[in-house]
Amino acid sequence: MDRMDDAPAYPVGLRLRGRRVVVIGGGQVAQRRLPALVAAGADIVVVAPRATASVEAMADAGELRWERRAYRPGDLAEAWYALVASTDPAANAAASAEAEERRVWCVRSDDADAATAWTPATGRTEGVTVAVLTGRDPRRSAAVRDAVVEGLRDGSLVAPQHRARTAGVALVGGGPGDPDLITVRGRRLLAEADVVIADRLGPRDLLGELPPHVEVIDAAKIPYGRAMAQEAINAALIEHAKAGKAVVRLKGGDPYVFGRGMEEAEALAAAGIAVTVVPGISSAISVPGAAGIPVTHRGVAHEFTVVSGHVAPDDARSLVDWSALARMRGTLVLLMAVERIGAIADTLIAGGRPAGTPVAVVQEGTTAAQRRVDATLSSVAHTVAEEGVRPPAVIVIGDVVTVGRSGAGRG
Structure with missing residues (x-):
């Protein structure tokens, strides 16, 4: 077979459902290529004396047939597509020659120039398949593929849909x-x-x-x-x-x-x-984390409770059992509580929470304006007022506040 010239490859999407595809070799290359062929619904036959554990598992699951032997002439009969990826150069050359004779499109993992087809770098997102070919530079193909797929996923690459959308x-x-x-x-x-x-x-x-x-x-x-x-x-x-x-x-x-x-x-x-x-990342966990505070920590806190502080403890509309929270030993995370932190702290102390319990107030968490103010349960109201803390802020109460700074509870 003559070597392929420098003409660009013609891109096409193969519809392989129910059609015979033969894979020569059961190693790492086959392992990487097989999942896409399985997803395409192809009738897959793997010809290889040995295979990786993953390929064997696909055979055991009935996703493909594995003939545990070396390639033999005639293996590509009635095939629509072939992937030649064994470690035997002579078998690869023979299988490739058979594919040419039978007019079966054939990918060669060991010699791209001798192949009649190339496998593009592919990625899928939201019903779109991205396939990239850059000739003999597979790393560039993968990099372009990743950039396009990531752009579609995160919205930085906008591709409007022109079909009717459901409101x-x-x-x-x-x-x-x-x-x-x-x-x-x-x-x-x-x-x-x-x-x-x-x-x-x-x-x-x-x-x-x-x-x-x-x-x-x-x-x-x-x-x-x-x-x-x-x-x-x-x-x-x-x-x-x-x-x-x-x-x-x-x-x-x-x-x-x-x-x-x-x-x-x-x-x-x-x-x-x-x-x-x-769903979104809740500030109840992410803001303390951004300020270096774990809401749980081995040997320090086995639970954390998230409470809204937009209603004061003595307000008739409150649904929170503050006395129960005061008796708990774990972490307490307060949202929307800056304006009422004094009343909340007093209620917790009255309910039995130690006045010296560490408290951290994190304002504008995860943004460029983030700042952290530390206090204790008895001093937090004064500290918040003195430091001019304003919403939005997350307030963390418990011994986890000191973990990142003093190493308490480590080991």
Whole structure:
């Protein structure tokens, strides 16, 4: 067979479901290529005297047939596609020659120039298959593939869908504030949105990356007054979704952790609008972590409790059993508690929590403005006032506060 010239390869997608594919060799190359052939539904026959444990497991699971022997002439009869990847150069050459004779497209792992087909670097995301060929530079193919797939996943590479989309709303948890901490799915949905209704605690930097046609609505500025804010937000979500728009409700943290996400989901469901919930990284765990505080630690805390502090302990609307929390020995994480930390600290001390319990207040966690203020349960109210701490801030109460700084509980 003449060597292939420098003409570019013709890209094509093979539909192999139910069609015979022969793989010569059962080593690492075959192990890497077989999962894609299995996923394509091919009728796979592996011809090899030995195989890796993974290839053997695929045979045991019935995903392919393994003939435990060396290549023999005639093995490629009725094949549609062949992968030649054995460690025997003579067998590879013979199998390649048979493929040429039978007009079977053949990939050669040991000699790309002698092959009639090349395997592209492939990746898949959200129904899109990316296949990259760069001739004889597989590392560059893989690098380009990774860049394209990652761009599609995180929304930095925008590829609008031109088919009809079902109107709906995605409740997206944006994480604690750092734009890099939103999930891949959340970032992709943002890139595909027509309308974004954003909380002030969401990752604001991401809004600047949106295309010009995207309508951004600041949820804090929706009219009708503070008492009607949630109802107005629900109405705005429903209105835009019914207009056929792809709507993202961008929230800080996780939609279901003090984010009123379920109220919005219920309102949308009642209006017959499809809802997608994308979980986010909760500030209750991520902000302490960013400040060097583990919410649990071996020998120090075996549990942590997350509590909203937006209602004071003595308020009739409070649903929190503060006396029970005071008796617990684990970590207590308070959200939305800056304004009421004095009353909360006094209640915990009165309930039995030691006045000297370490406390850390982390303001604007995970952002460039992050700062940490340390105190004790008895001094935290004074410290917060003296240091001018303002929301948003996460307050951590417990011995874990000192773990990263003093080494307490290590070993």
